[in-house]
Amino acid sequence: MSADVHNGVESAGRAVVTGAAGFIGSHLVEALRRSGTNVVGIDRKSSWATGEIPPSAELGSLHAIRADLVSADLSACLENAATVFHLAALPGVRPSWTQFPEYLHCNVLATQRLMDACVRASVPRVVMASSSSVYGGAEGTMSEEDLPRPLSPYGVTKLAAERLALAFAARRDAALSVSALRFFTVYGPGQRPDMFIGRVIRATLENKPIEVYGDGTQIRDFVHVSDIVRALMLAAATPDKGSSVLNIGTGRVASMNEVLALTGELTGRTPDARYGPARIGDVRATTADIGRARSRLGFTARTELRAGLATQIEWARQSLARTSPHETASSAQMAPTHRS
Ligand code: UPG
Incomplete structure (x- = not known):
């Protein structure tokens, strides 16, 4: 983490992270605490137990709160908050066709309640997770100027959450940027x-x-979680007081077939891909226009897909070894298997 980001967040004071137990939230909480920031982490997951970890020489404190944003007493959670990182959401494109009430609850209602509480608590800055899913099936590079046309109920709720947050920030009585x-x-x-x-x-x-939904030629702009955390910290530290919408991607793409091939190279085993029908609501392609994030935040992604995949493979190996030590120990001795 660069010194300016470190100082920016630290001098801004206490950070509140919603979705603190999630994939991105847990990485962000760790990075904030490493930068000396005191964190209030809110999550509704059962694994996230309410409790307090005091600050140490190396780490900021963590006040963990297990709560649902829709019913929690948010004014207590937001006291003295300088930055609220709003990452809590029900993610994932495909289940949103059948679980829409849950998506509404977690993505829209929760955001409305949080933003209302942020205005009342005079929180100066909210940095929130939106999604490229708001764009829908755009051809070519996706720019913040494009008209969003989400193709899944999930994308609709993320767009609603984003617009809600911006509407709260635009209120005359709000001194808040999003x-x-x-x-x-x-x-x-x-x-x-x-x-x-x-x-x-x-x-x-x-x-x-592994089942591949479609022929594997669909492409994604894959962005490593360490770059996402850096973008979140930069957005919190920016001196710009206005609200904005910013793409956070790499500007580069890979197909699912390329991911399969790279995984094969890096693990020494050929993935056993079984091709099935494409899923409704999945877009063919995503590519970020990265110009605005570069000019407004000074952000460009640093992790290449090959190096990033290697970090995830290493993590997966370790998690598997923890859950099934015997199996992994014996498979580690096996020669790489190649399937046709
Ligand atoms: N896919 C498969 N097989 C699987 C799972 C996924 O073929 O078992 C396909 C899927 O259909 C899609 C592609 O792989 O075409 C990528 O899927 P996934 O890794 O789930 O990412 P996205 O569908 O791009 O959605 C992710 C997040 C979503 C976020 C979005 C932002 O799940 O929460 O908003 O990225 O672009």
Whole structure:
């Protein structure tokens, strides 16, 4: 983390992170605490127990609160907050067709309640996770200027959340700025288990088949979680007092077939890909226009896909060794398997 980011967040004071136990949230909480920032982390997951970790010489404190944003007493959580990182959401494109009330609750209602509380508590800055899913099936590079046309109920709720936050920030009585970061497809250690890269790695390490939805030629702008954390910290530290929407991606793409091939190279095992129908609501391609994030935040992604995949493979190996030590020890002695 660069000194300016470190100082920017630290001098800004206490940070509140919603979705603190999630994939991106847990990385952000760690980075904030390493920078000496005291963190209030809110999550509704059962693994996130309410409790207090005092500050140490190396780390800022953590006040963990297990709560649902829709019913929690948010004024207490937001006291003295300088930055609220709003990452809590029900993610994932495909289940949103059948679980829409849950998506509404977690993505829209929760955001409305949080923003209302932020205005009342005079929180100066909210940095929130939006998604490239708001764009829908755009051809070519996706720019913040494009008209969003989400193709899934999930994308609709993320767009609603983003617009809600911006509407609160625009209120005459609000002294609040919002940075809505449209994350492209995030990967890295701790990635959600329903996502493609994590599934490919796990299946390959366990010698199991992986179902590819479609012919594998769909492309994604994959962005490593360490770059996402850096973008979040930069957005919190920017001296710009206005609200903005910013793409956070790499500007480069890979197809699912390329991910399969790279995983094969890096693990020494050929993934057993089984091709099935494409899923409704999945877009063919995402590519971030990265110009605005570069000019406003000085952000460019640093992690190349090959190096980033290696970090996730290493993490997956370690997690598998913890859950099934015997299996992994014996498979580690096996010669790489190659399937046709
Ligand atoms: N896919 C498969 N097999 C699987 C899982 C996924 O073929 O078992 C496909 C999927 O259909 C898609 C591609 O792989 O075409 C990538 O899927 P995934 O890794 O789940 O990412 P996205 O669908 O791009 O969605 C991710 C996040 C979402 C976020 C979005 C931002 O899940 O929460 O908003 O990226 O772009």
